[in-house]
Amino acid sequence: MQPADEILVGGKWRGGSGPVIETADPATGQVIARIHGAGVDDVADAVRAGQRAVADPAWRDLLPHERARYLARIADLVDGHAEDLARLQTADTGKSINETRALVASAAGTFRYFAAALETLEGALTPSRGPYLTMSVHEPIGVVGAITPWNSPIASDAQKIAPALAAGNAVVLKPAEWTPLVSLALGRLVTDSGLPPGLLSVLPGEGRVVGDAIVRHPGVGKVSFTGGTATGRAIGAVAAEKIMPVSLELGGKSPTIVFPDADLDQVVAGVLFGIFSSSGQSCIAGSRLFVHADVYDEVLARLVERAGKLRVGPGVDPATQVAPLVTHAHRDRVAAMVDRARDEGARVLCGGRAPDGPGAYYPPTILDGLDNDSATCQEEIFGPVLVALPFADEDDLVARANASVYGLACGIWTRDYRTAWRVARRVEAGTVWINTYKQFSVSTPFGGMKESGLGREKGREGILAYTRQKSVYLGLSEDPLPWA
Incomplete structure (x- = not known):
């Protein structure tokens, strides 16, 4: 299913x-495709x-359930080509x-969900305050730009294309x-x-050229x-000039919190999954681990022991748990940040060195011995690197968990639902997982606080x-307006 040079x-x-x-x-460094990317003219x-x-009335005048049919059809096609798509993405x-x-x-599932949601989406008949009927309706914006990560x-x-099409827009996608x-x-x-031609364009290319052209285009x-x-901040600046709405889902340095009463078997499995799945290349990776002092040594020992047994290998092997990073350049950047952590005084409890041989591999790495205000604890590494910190006091814990420019996600591990609820409400994060981590539902809004983003998907x-809201007043009085 590999695309041609188009x-x-x-x-x-x-x-x-x-x-x-x-x-x-x-996994090998071998070139698998060469494609002429998009330019400004494209x-x-x-x-x-x-x-x-x-x-075009062929799209503009479709009823919601008619637009939904296109989304459902796309979902079926994705399902029908699922294995080819998965293998292409792994390569x-x-x-x-x-x-x-x-x-x-x-x-x-995202296309299918938004097809169903579109069929049941409603406008609002608002309470009248006079001799008129008042309604609130939502209309498409027109052309929207969607810029997605690697x-x-x-x-x-899908999380951008499906709702944008559901709302009646056209989408210019830049992967x-x-x-x-x-x-x-x-x-x-x-x-x-x-789908009617023109409603989707896919324009791969450099962000500073293609992405910038999309953001700045007056249409x-x-x-x-x-x-x-x-990049999100730069997009926001252009949007301010254009008076244009934006949705920004940005970086994270998400805290995971372990209280002393937590089920440690669940903790170890959840923490490892939260940081080392996706090789740590995830905006919601649980990369800062706060563990109560009473169980700190035990939790760290178990994490180090289990991390060393995670299977590192090529993505095509179903047994692989930690696959290579996306490029050798990115792997080298992660390695350099771990070296900097050493300079800051970190103890490397496991991992910490890129292996010899081909492939952009980096092993699961666990660090401790740093303060929360260190660069390693504050900057997003975007790799399989976990930084552990002990805590003893809840107020101090919450202060340190929130002492970050980011506010994307948080994990809490405890058997006490009162503690879980209290801390979940105090932590500044768009998503909080309690006794689980990195679980998603397309029906549940997702987004960040602070420098982790703006808006929800x-x-x-x-x-x-992906709509503009409009109010409509329908006069019901038979009499002329009294002022005139």
């Missing part, structure tokens, strides 16, 4: 006008095609085949330059679904971005995020 521009497959994008298998063509498509990103299978299933392309693509293949393959399936009425905080409200 990109999707306004419903047409053609060669891109930008430079060649070379993608390599992170962005302009895609936006124009999108504007025509949303204005492109290095992720384990078990994870990419789950991501493909998530993408299909760490989970097809699932992130990450490092991992464009599965997004292009998804574009093929959307084309095969019969783009909203941008939804998932990625780094620095998923849930029925996820469709409304």
